[in-house]
Amino acid sequence: MATDPTQHAALLIALTGPDRPTLVPEIATLLAQHRVALLDVEQVVVQGQLTLTLLVDVADGTPTAVALAAELPRHAERLGVQARLCFVDRRDRASQGARQRWAVTLLAPQVSSEMLAKAAGCAAARGFCIDRIHRLSDAGLLSIELLLSAEEATGDAAGLKHDLLQLQALLGCDVALQPEGLLRRSKRLVVMDMDSTLIQQEVIDELARMYGVFDRVAAITHRAMNGELHFDDALRERVLLLRGAPERILTDVQRVIHLTPGAEALIRVLKRLGYRLAVISGGFIEVAEPIRARLGLDYAFANQLEIVDGKLTGRVLGAIVNRQRKAELLRSIAQTERIALEQVIAIGDGANDLDMLNCAGLGIAFNAKQVVRDQAKYVVNQRNLDAILYLLGIRDADTQAL
Numbered sequence: 001m002a003t004d005p006t007q008h009a010a011l012l013i014a015l016t017g018p019d020r021p022t023l024v025p026e027i028a029t030l031l032a033q034h035r036v037a038l039l040d041v042e043q044v045v046v047q048g049q050l051t052l053t054l055l056v057d058v059a060d061g062t063p064t065a066v067a068l069a070a071e072l073p074r075h076a077e078r079l080g081v082q083a084r085l086c087f088v089d090r091r092d093r094a095s096q097g098a099r100q101r102w103a104v105t106l107l108a109p110q111v112s113s114e115m116l117a118k119a120a121g122c123a124a125a126r127g128f129c130i131d132r133i134h135r136l137s138d139a140g141l142l143s144i145e146l147l148l149s150a151e152e153a154t155g156d157a158a159g160l161k162h163d164l165l166q167l168q169a170l171l172g173c174d175v176a177l178q179p180e181g182l183l184r185r186s187k188r189l190v191v192m193d194m195d196s197t198l199i200q201q202e203v204i205d206e207l208a209r210m211y212g213v214f215d216r217v218a219a220i221t222h223r224a225m226n227g228e229l230h231f232d233d234a235l236r237e238r239v240l241l242l243r244g245a246p247e248r249i250l251t252d253v254q255r256v257i258h259l260t261p262g263a264e265a266l267i268r269v270l271k272r273l274g275y276r277l278a279v280i281s282g283g284f285i286e287v288a289e290p291i292r293a294r295l296g297l298d299y300a301f302a303n304q305l306e307i308v309d310g311k312l313t314g315r316v317l318g319a320i321v322n323r324q325r326k327a328e329l330l331r332s333i334a335q336t337e338r339i340a341l342e343q344v345i346a347i348g349d350g351a352n353d354l355d356m357l358n359c360a361g362l363g364i365a366f367n368a369k370q371v372v373r374d375q376a377k378y379v380v381n382q383r384n385l386d387a388i389l390y391l392l393g394i395r396d397a398d399t400q401a402l
Helices: 023-033 063-079 113-125 157-171 194-198 203-211 214-225 231-240 249-256 263-272 285-295 323-336 351-359 370-375 385-391
Strands: 009-018 038-046 049-056 082-089 099-107 129-135 143-151 174-179 189-192 276-284 299-308 311-317 344-348 362-366 378-380
Touching (some): 009 063, 023 063, 063 082, 174 385, 194 203, 203 249, 249 285, 263 276, 263 385, 276 323, 285 299, 323 351
Parallel strands (some): 189 344, 362 378
Antiparallel strands (some): 009 082, 129 143
8 A cells, every 4th residue: 555655744843033022932832833743843043043943743735834824924023033845745754763973072173164063074984973062161162062873884984083082182182982862961970190190290300309309200200201110110119219218208299289180170060060089199198188178179099108207218008009009999889879880981191000990990090101091991181170071061151150
């Protein structure tokens, strides 16, 4: 039996023009008067210019369709907007097959039209449609988000990720591709490195500078970065150079420590949203704990320096918080808080953070060393730490009241 082509038809109404408070109630009232069923609706306002789209259950050629075709343009003109009407297939695109959905976040000091063009081009080339584009930042175009979808069989997410990474290198912007869904918006635990992540300094360098052994400590650090020393051995050698330093040096160093820009804003927002927060550092608990208390974090883990008779002995007590230990502590906190690893965010900058970044649902290399950027799932090279919020789809407008 032949299928009636109007069986799935619906009227698509697109209104564009200056925004005004009475537009939606007046258009909706007109539709209600004709007793038409509303199938879909979406409105966007950019710089005071409105685009309102409504899909209503009206078949072509019916008396209701004829009446609306005559009345809607007149109403639109009176309201100072333009109206475009057309009939479309009302069947939900999702019903045509399972779809995959992704979010692309662009971050840069200024997101350019070239960045948007190339990101959109990458999506199209890999079989994805752009369902929505919206701005996340208020102070300048620092971040925008593209919500993509494609049929399971046609969208090449792996290829898109590869293309976006090349785009990141080409244009110098940060690009993150994440599955769009509840898990993206239901993170519950954030674990941060301390040195050069939560704070701007490397604490051992500052201690060495105060004690007059900076050059010797820096030489050991250089050997470790070249792979000549294991992290544990490098830490022990550097701490040994602090032997004899007065205990008060640990208080003095806190005066030269500065939080990374955006750190307090990030933590304030996350705390108001109910996140649990931890700092896990390969540095020293004598510095990490005061920072934890100052910021109201829930956990702090770091190495403990041995102090005898008011002086540093040059030794570290207990197990060293190295690359493996950081990942173990992350898992332990998540288990204690009954939080799935997919709901964990980890942020760090050094090779010592890689295991921690890779076991978290969202592992972010923040202004990281090249070896970390090459291996991390996500990279953010922005100046402010609160740019992390954009990866969660959180807009500046959402945080202003927090």
